[in-house]
Amino acid sequence: MLSVTNIALIPLIPLASFLLLGLFGRKYLRENSGWIGTVALLASTVLAFMTAYNYFFVSGQVNGVYQKLIPLKITWLQFSPGLSIDMGILLDPISVMMLVVVTFVSLMVHIYSLGYMKGEERFATYYSFLSLFTFSMLGLVLSCNIFQIYIFWELVGVSSFLLIGFYYDKPSAVAAAKKAFVVTRFADLGFLIGILIISFYAQTLDFGTLIERLTTPTPQLHSIIATSFLGASALTWGLLLIFAGGAGKSAMFPLHIWLPDAMEGPTPVSALIHAATMVVAGVYLVARLFPIFAMSCPGALEVVGYVGAFSALLAATIACTQTDIKRVLAYSTMSQIGYMMFALGVSGYGGENGLGFMASMFHLFTHAMFKALLFLCAGAVIHYVHSNEMGDMGGLRKKMPVTHLTFLVACLAISGIPIFAGFFSKEEILTAAYEHNKLIYGVALFTSGLTAFYMFRLYFSIFWKKEFNTEHSDEHHSEGTWSMLTPLILLGIASLVVGFIPFGNFVTSDGEKISTAVNVVFSVTPVLFAVAGILLAMSFYQTENNMAEKVSVAFGEFYRAAYRKFYIDEIYLFVTKKIIFNLIGFPSAWFDKNVVDGSVNLSASLTEDTSELSRNWQSGRLQSYMLWFLLGLMILAAVFVFF
Amino acid sequence: MELKDLIFYLLGAWILVTALLSITSKQIFRSAVYLLFCMMGVAGLYFWMNYEFIAAVQIVVYVGGIVVLIIFSIFLTQQVGHNLPSPKPTQRIFAGLAAMFAFLFFWAVIRQYDFAEIETGSEELSVRRIGEEMLKYQDGGFALPFEVVSILLLAAMIGCIVIAMKAKPEKTESWL
Amino acid sequence: MEIGLTQILFVSCALFFIGVYGFLTRRNLITMLMAIELMLNAVNINFIAFNKYVWAGRLDGVFFTIFVIAIAAAEAAVAIAIIINIYRNYNSIDVEDADVMKF
Numbered sequence: 016m017l018s019v020t021n022i023a024l025i026p027l028i029p030l031a032s033f034l035l036l037g038l039f040g041r042k043y044l045r046e047n048s049g050w051i052g053t054v055a056l057l058a059s060t061v062l063a064f065m066t067a068y069n070y071f072f073v074s075g076q077v078n079g080v081y082q083k084l085i086p087l088k089i090t091w092l093q094f095s096p097g098l099s100i101d102m103g104i105l106l107d108p109i110s111v112m113m114l115v116v117v118t119f120v121s122l123m124v125h126i127y128s129l130g131y132m133k134g135e136e137r138f139a140t141y142y143s144f145l146s147l148f149t150f151s152m153l154g155l156v157l158s159c160n161i162f163q164i165y166i167f168w169e170l171v172g173v174s175s176f177l178l179i180g181f182y183y184d185k186p187s188a189v190a191a192a193k194k195a196f197v198v199t200r201f202a203d204l205g206f207l208i209g210i211l212i213i214s215f216y217a218q219t220l221d222f223g224t225l226i227e228r229l230t231t232p233t234p235q236l237h238s239i240i241a242t243s244f245l246g247a248s249a250l251t252w253g254l255l256l257i258f259a260g261g262a263g264k265s266a267m268f269p270l271h272i273w274l275p276d277a278m279e280g281p282t283p284v285s286a287l288i289h290a291a292t293m294v295v296a297g298v299y300l301v302a303r304l305f306p307i308f309a310m311s312c313p314g315a316l317e318v319v320g321y322v323g324a325f326s327a328l329l330a331a332t333i334a335c336t337q338t339d340i341k342r343v344l345a346y347s348t349m350s351q352i353g354y355m356m357f358a359l360g361v362s363g364y365g366g367e368n369g370l371g372f373m374a375s376m377f378h379l380f381t382h383a384m385f386k387a388l389l390f391l392c393a394g395a396v397i398h399y400v401h402s403n404e405m406g407d408m409g410g411l412r413k414k415m416p417v418t419h420l421t422f423l424v425a426c427l428a429i430s431g432i433p434i435f436a437g438f439f440s441k442e443e444i445l446t447a448a449y450e451h452n453k454l455i456y457g458v459a460l461f462t463s464g465l466t467a468f469y470m471f472r473l474y475f476s477i478f479w480k481k482e483f484n485t486e487h488s489d490e491h492h493s494e495g496t497w498s499m500l501t502p503l504i505l506l507g508i509a510s511l512v513v514g515f516i517p518f519g520n521f522v523t524s525d526g527e528k529i530s531t532a533v534n535v536v537f538s539v540t541p542v543l544f545a546v547a548g549i550l551l552a553m554s555f556y557q558t559e560n561n562m563a564e565k566v567s568v569a570f571g572e573f574y575r576a577a578y579r580k581f582y583i584d585e586i587y588l589f590v591t592k593k594i595i596f597n598l599i600g601f602p603s604a605w606f607d608k609n610v611v612d613g614s615v616n617l618s619a620s621l622t623e624d625t626s627e628l629s630r631n632w633q634s635g636r637l638q639s640y641m642l643w644f645l646l647g648l649m650i651l652a653a654v655f656v657f658f
Numbered sequence: 659m660e661l662k663d664l665i666f667y668l669l670g671a672w673i674l675v676t677a678l679l680s681i682t683s684k685q686i687f688r689s690a691v692y693l694l695f696c697m698m699g700v701a702g703l704y705f706w707m708n709y710e711f712i713a714a715v716q717i718v719v720y721v722g723g724i725v726v727l728i729i730f731s732i733f734l735t736q737q738v739g740h741n742l743p744s745p746k747p748t749q750r751i752f753a754g755l756a757a758m759f760a761f762l763f764f765w766a767v768i769r770q771y772d773f774a775e776i777e778t779g780s781e782e783l784s785v786r787r788i789g790e791e792m793l794k795y796q797d798g799g800f801a802l803p804f805e806v807v808s809i810l811l812l813a814a815m816i817g818c819i820v821i822a823m824k825a826k827p828e829k830t831e832s833w834l
Numbered sequence: 835m836e837i838g839l840t841q842i843l844f845v846s847c848a849l850f851f852i853g854v855y856g857f858l859t860r861r862n863l864i865t866m867l868m869a870i871e872l873m874l875n876a877v878n879i880n881f882i883a884f885n886k887y888v889w890a891g892r893l894d895g896v897f898f899t900i901f902v903i904a905i906a907a908a909e910a911a912v913a914i915a916i917i918i919n920i921y922r923n924y925n926s927i928d929v930e931d932a933d934v935m936k937f
Contacts, residue, residue: 680856819915
């Protein structure tokens with residue numbers, strides 16, 4: 016069952032679907048493209064689940080330790096006997112887990128889009144882009160070679176660009192797509208330099224060999240630690256640059272500016288890409304290289320931790336002030352990814368030390384479920400209300416019962432209320448943080464309270480606050496078709512259930528089992544914070560009152576800064592326009608226009624002037640020709656006589 | 659000095675002076691006549707060198723043919739009567755310098771050699787001999803150049819007629 | 835001084851370069867033709883002189899001269915035809931006016 020073909024088919028079926036729908040969808044397949052894409056992805060999901068079952072329960076373990084298996088490796092570009100870019104498949108606990116997550120969420124999004132994107136003219140194109148994205152993401156998680164992951168990284172970026180800018184006649188969508196691509200591309204520059212540094216010293220691009228060479232005392236490890244640049248070793252630089260690439264993709268501060276704008280894309284796209292799968296690519300990358308981070312370069316790991324914690328806090332603060340529901344969810348995503356990042360940051364390697372790693376991956380898994388659910392519910396609400404703003408909503412609990420229930424489940428999950436999925440994963444993260452870094456623990460605790468607050472602010476504002484004004488939506492009085500509701504229900508069940516999976520048995524930093532028991536005493540504090548946040552939100556937002564305004568006025572400047580996302584976008588624009596354009600852009604343009612173009616023009620005008628001067632030689636006058644003839648003759652004669 | 663040498667100097671002077679006059683004269687007809695005198699001088703030089711046949715050919719073809727042809731063309735292009743425009747001073751200076759310089763150069767080279775006699779001839783140059791050599795097609799004969807020149811003359815004749823032909827006027831509506 | 839080849843060559847050389855000067859200086863096409871005739875004559879004198887003083891037993895110089903005279907005649911005829919044509923088209927035989935073949 017665990018045959019290479021079956022595993023290879025998992026990413027290849029979406030690729031085939033992409034090609035088919037891309038080439039023939041628009042003209043020939045049209046309405047059927049949705050079905051074709053969904054069925055293809057169903058096949059992939061089934062294969063992924065089979066692979067996961069096989070790996071985790073049947074044949075992945077050797078002596079109780081999960082192995083890194085490489086069923087397929089094809090040498091693609093060989094630079095030297097030891098250095099080559101291979102294309103292959105790597106199976107280990109995190110990649111198999113990601114297979115399950117990516118295919119399942121993608122399947123849910125495909126089904127949901129059958130109803131949500133119905134009537135869209137470019138229906139087939141949409142599904143082909145979704146298939147392209149799924150292929151790229153699956154390729155990314157199955158990569159066995161750091162360059163292969165870079166290739167798929169870029170492919171994922173392209174798919175994201177295509178999907179964010181799907182409504183290309185909206186200028187804001189086009190600008191958002193461009194911003195996302197440029198920011199992540201800029202981060203990928205760091206990623207590429209990091210790859211080059213690491214692979215140069217380790218003399219390999221293959222993950223297994225790379226980790227082995229840089230975590231055990233080998234000559235490569237010594238050389239990379241010995242070389243230092245501006246006070247930090249080459250290893251630190253390499254890992255930090257790779258982390259910069261991951262931070263760009265995962266929207267960590269300060270490269271997070273693209274994520275809120277990316278909400279211009281269709282909502283199912285936001286659910287798939289910017290909640291569950293693509294944005295966790297950065298976390299996945301750090302997890303993939305985790306042994307190197309943990310064992311050889313703890314300094315870099317600390318940076319990861321602090322960046323993650325700060326991003327989590329920043330995003331939670333901003334989310335409390337936003338009024339566009341998708342923006343709130345975007346900042347919430349950033350905050351939760353911050354949790355995953357700092358969980359990795361406070362983790363050690365091996366056995367019980369690797370608790371943070373396990374917690375991070377667990378949270379990735381549960382977060383994918385409830386965040387995708389949140390976005391899909393938001394899509395249903397937007398579909399019903401035809402607006403993104405919280406002000407236009409209210410009292411929808413009677414009109415959209417299924418959505419209401421599932422949204423509530425998701426909110427409880429993300430707030431970390433016991434029984435629901437988020438509780439278990441968050442508790443593990445907080446335990447790991449408490450053991451290693453009390454500061455980060457404090458930040459995490461406070462942020463979880465904020466999380467509960469803004470999520471329930473969102474919940475109450477949409478479903479309770481005031482009676483719904485039915486002026487605007489006169490056509491759709493139904494909640495949505497079965498295709499939109501089924502994924503909600505399935506993901507809702509998942510958000511309830513997945514918390515109970517004993518994750519420590521499956522996914523850990525070195526493959527060995529760790530025990531994960533719920534420490535009731537320890538969990539009281541976070542749950543209390545969460546409940547406090549929920550009650551506060553209830554009092555502000557369940558009914559219409561002006562308590563929220565009073566508090567925002569009391570916060571004054573801080574509120575305004577948070578509402579304006581702390582002016583980070585403005586700072587970027589300032590740097591780009593005033594500094595980069597003026598100092599680098601205009602001089603370069605001047606140089607290009609005057610020196611480069613000028614020299615070409617100069618050669619042309621020189622030729623022209625020379626020809627102007629010399630064309631008078633051809634005067635058409637016979638006698639001057641004769642004179643020159645005579646002169647030439649004399650010279651020839653002189654040459655013949657004297658030489 | 660012998661008479662022979664004196665005659666040579668006179669002939670040489672005659673040739674050069676009439677040549678100079680020919681090319682500096684302001685009236686075209688006089689220029690043609692001076693050319694005629696120069697040709698006569700050259701013929702005289704050939705006579706002095708005892709090459710009578712060539713001298714005769716010179717007079718018949720050059721003087722009686724070419725110069726007459728030139729005079730015809732002067733009349734055809736109605737040049738007789740008015741003065742020729744004089745050339746620009748700069749042109750004169752450059753041309754004069756070039757010609758002078760070239761002449762001196764060639765003269766300097768010529769003076770270096772003393773041109774010893776290579777083949778002595780015993781026979782006199784008779785017309786019979788010239789005729790025989792011209793039509794001799796064996797070794798040393800000039801039959802081939804003779805034929806080639808005849809073709810050239812034919813071509814020149816046809817060419818002249820074609821170039822100088824007046825274009826036929828177009829026939830408009832004929833009789834009625 | 836014995837009149838030898840050198841003196842005749844002097845005459846021939848001088849005549850040639852007088853012809854050159856004339857060609858370069860004169861503005862009328864017919865007078866340029868006359869200068870060409872002078873040059874050709876100088877060449878003829880040269881051939882005959884060498885034939886007489888250096889290669890007395892052969893007739894090459896003589897024949898060269900005869901052919902040059904024949905060719906000069908043909909060439910003068912063609913030149914006159916051209917001059918007449920130019921005169922018909924430009925109504926002038928000034929060489930400065932026939933400068934169409936310029937830049």
